[in-house]
Amino acid sequence: MKTLLIENSTDIGSLAVADDGIILARRQFLKAGDLAGRIQEILAVFGVPHEIVVGTGPGSYTGLRVAAAMALGLETALERVAFGCPSVFGYPQECYHVVGDARLGTVFFASIAKRQLVRGPELLPAEEFRALQPGLGDAPLFANGPVRGFQDLQIVRPEAEHLVRCRAAFTRTLEPLYLKEPHINMRSPQ
Structure with missing residues (x-):
């Protein structure tokens, strides 16, 4: 079973493709805008995966939301199931x-x-x-x-390729793991 893995909880994101747990490819990206291009590269070489796994944090609010949105989009477009997995499992x-x-x-x-x-x-x-x-x-x-x-x-930043070994932690929710409410600085009244 081919799995596309996405991890974007830190300043350096990663992608991997695994087939029955064996890593076939790894890619890194530095900006959320690079994620789509890296996924296109992976799909062009390895085809459509059977499932998608995305790291859910904790970590960068923006990075987690971008990765979750990408996984949801792929789930819909490719008609494949997507899972969330805590990013703390992204280590060997x-x-x-x-x-x-x-x-x-x-x-x-x-x-x-x-x-x-x-x-x-x-x-x-x-x-x-x-x-x-x-x-x-x-x-x-x-x-x-x-x-x-x-x-x-x-x-040591978590990497997508290691999430594949933690299937017991997969969930059907892709909602980022937030440990506190977002901190927002409000402008003071003039």
């Missing part, structure tokens, strides 16, 4: 932790063991995460991008 390891900057002094945090979520993704105050770090054990800790106040973290 079986056991690890992921942290990301959620702004305003907060981070998101998740722990994965044997490719299963065992904690989170949850929103934490940055200081609570700092206190949590020493007890995380031997599993690697990845930041999905720069995290304010934690410059020593290893930055």
Whole structure:
């Protein structure tokens, strides 16, 4: 079964095509506008997939919405089923932790063991995460991008190709995983 995988929760997006779990192709893109072109390239070479999987975050609000909209459009146009999968499954390891900057002094945090979520993704105050770090054990800790106040973290972005191994986490909803309401700055009255 051929699967098209899309991951766009960070500043560097990725696509992959897998056939029965074997990765046939990988592509990266830097801007949401590049996503459609990369998908066209993949479809031209590998044909129409049987299913589409999109990373649902947590991560960039805009990136997640663009990827979800693309997956919905492909689902309709190609008459194929689309699934959502948390982006924290976009790593090759079986056991690890992921942290990301959620702004305003907060981070998101998740722990994965044997490719299963065992904690989170949850929103934490940055200081609570700092206190949590020493007890995380031997599993690697990845930041999905720069995290304010934690410059020593290893930055490893999730990649689409790894989502295919986490079928148990697939859902029929493509709604992005938001851990808090969007922050909007309102103009002050003149």
